[in-house]
Amino acid sequence: MSTSRPRLVANTGVLAGTLAGLIWGLAFLIPVLLDAWSPVAVTIGRYLAYGGVSLILVLAGGQAMRRIIRRHWGTAVQFALTGNVAYYLLLVLGIAWAGGPVTDIIIGCIPIVMVVIGNMISRSYPWRSLVLPVMLVVIGLAVVNAVAIGSTSTATSTATAAWTAAGHSVGLFTAGVVSSFVAVALWTWYGLANAAFLQNHPEVGSAAWSAVVGVGTGVITFLGLPLAALAGQIGGSRDATGSGLSPLGELVIGSIVLGVLVSWAATMLWNSASARMSTTAAGMLINVETVSGYTYLYAAARQWPPIVELAGFAIILLGVVLVVRLPTAAVRPPPSAPADDGIAAVTRAVPGLSWRRPSRR
Numbered sequence: 001m002s003t004s005r006p007r008l009v010a011n012t013g014v015l016a017g018t019l020a021g022l023i024w025g026l027a028f029l030i031p032v033l034l035d036a037w038s039p040v041a042v043t044i045g046r047y048l049a050y051g052g053v054s055l056i057l058v059l060a061g062g063q064a065m066r067r068i069i070r071r072h073w074g075t076a077v078q079f080a081l082t083g084n085v086a087y088y089l090l091l092v093l094g095i096a097w098a099g100g101p102v103t104d105i106i107i108g109c110i111p112i113v114m115v116v117i118g119n120m121i122s123r124s125y126p127w128r129s130l131v132l133p134v135m136l137v138v139i140g141l142a143v144v145n146a147v148a149i150g151s152t153s154t155a156t157s158t159a160t161a162a163w164t165a166a167g168h169s170v171g172l173f174t175a176g177v178v179s180s181f182v183a184v185a186l187w188t189w190y191g192l193a194n195a196a197f198l199q200n201h202p203e204v205g206s207a208a209w210s211a212v213v214g215v216g217t218g219v220i221t222f223l224g225l226p227l228a229a230l231a232g233q234i235g236g237s238r239d240a241t242g243s244g245l246s247p248l249g250e251l252v253i254g255s256i257v258l259g260v261l262v263s264w265a266a267t268m269l270w271n272s273a274s275a276r277m278s279t280t281a282a283g284m285l286i287n288v289e290t291v292s293g294y295t296y297l298y299a300a301a302r303q304w305p306p307i308v309e310l311a312g313f314a315i316i317l318l319g320v321v322l323v324v325r326l327p328t329a330a331v332r333p334p335p336s337a338p339a340d341d342g343i344a345a346v347t348r349a350v351p352g353l354s355w356r357r358p359s360r361r
Helices: 004-024 026-033 039-060 062-098 100-107 110-122 127-151 153-165 170-200 206-223 225-230 247-276 279-285 287-300 307-324 343-352
Strands: none
Touching: 004 026, 004 247, 004 279, 004 287, 026 039, 026 247, 026 287, 039 062, 039 206, 039 225, 039 247, 062 100, 062 170, 062 206, 100 127, 100 170, 110 127, 110 170, 110 279, 127 279, 127 287, 127 307, 170 206, 170 247, 170 279, 206 225, 206 247, 247 279, 279 287, 279 307, 287 307
């Protein structure tokens, strides 16, 4: 009986994290279906919808929700910036300046970085137990990205020639690569700090925190509308794609799906996983987003992935399973641990690796 509750907590976290990844995978598909709109316009629609549904939930939550905002609004704004707005902006810049294949490879490193830094901070697992799973994920990601890049080599060469002809410099390419790496750093910091916050503030709750961060995200997005308009990134670029809806109708529906499901619901599930699992195991589950995203794209195109890519997906998922089945996957803060906003914990830990260790069971 002594081990039944930790195992239940871990299994609940794995289920929540897996569901979050499956929903996050829609973020790969829906922008492709909304190709009449710029990525910035889709992002604005997504985060305004996220902010809108979050505001409704906060208002319906009454005094309890208002108390959370009063106490933690600064943390919520920082998480809204790092985990949502700034992260995605840097991702878009990376794609625009360095190209999609390069950016995808760099962003795909987030789970590995989360695993390594998360275990450096919390020491959830012996390093030797992580070597094989991490190597499997690295190999799987390399296979998947190699197939994706190889299948678009001609288009990539054409795009590169046009990119060069348009006057882009090596410096701009370098800026795109740097933007992508900064995006990885921001989301990694957010993932670690968010997990620390939730483990130190169990009274906040996963759903409530998703809504509070969503309000911050919506406010930041709304304030950024004038800048996006001046940059010419809000209007549509093409006619409707045959769905029977106008481009604006497609954008509204897509934004609702992205805002309510991909942002609010998936973030709520991710919060639940982060509160119940080690950051190392939760970081591994981010790979589910990558696999599901590719799966949805192939399903929409009514195609089967190449056999080599299927093998890459299987290798990635095997690495994930090996980590989440490790016995110390559930990490809860000791009852005597002082309350922390999560930000200070990670900021202290990364330079000196001095964050508190989980209690031994």
